[in-house]
Amino acid sequence: MRPADGGGRAFAPGGPPSAPCGKVAGMSRAEGTFDIDRFDTQDPHDDRDGVKLARAHISKTFYGDLAGTSETDIITVHTENPAAYVGIERVDGTLHGRKGAFVLQHEAGGTDGVPWMTWKIVETSGTGDLAGIRGEGQIIIGPNGEHSYTLEYEL
DSSP: OOOOOOOOOOTTTTTTOOOOOOOOOOEEEEEEEEEEEEEOOOOOOOTTTEEEEEEEEEEEEEESSSEEEEEEEEEEEEESEEEEEEEEEEEEEEETTTEEEEEEEEEEEEEETEEEEEEEEEETTTETTTTTEEEEEEEOOOOSSSEEEEEEEEE
């Protein structure tokens, strides 16, 4: 994700990928990429002692095993660099041929300077062919700022 200042840089361009999500036997795996189509930030609502808290709204387009669009609202923590965020994202699209929607709960931060970005599917949020979906995944930022994802899920 981009920092709260909307500067277009990811949490760690060129940094290592996020920590892998936990795997559960029998889960399906989806992989692909996504584009950030819009990243609208608000001025920080709390800015003191070198720590800024701000909100942002993000629109994405997904490609790969998950094809569709999403709308996300996040709250960011920005120190010298982007430090963390939490968010909620509603995804509408097709996942391995099944059409519907679901909600992702985001959490991102860093450990010893290494960023991680995970998401969990909010149980009971699936609709259409994706009703009953559950699982978790991660966002990976590539060396040139490109975004990819993995999602381990079951229906």
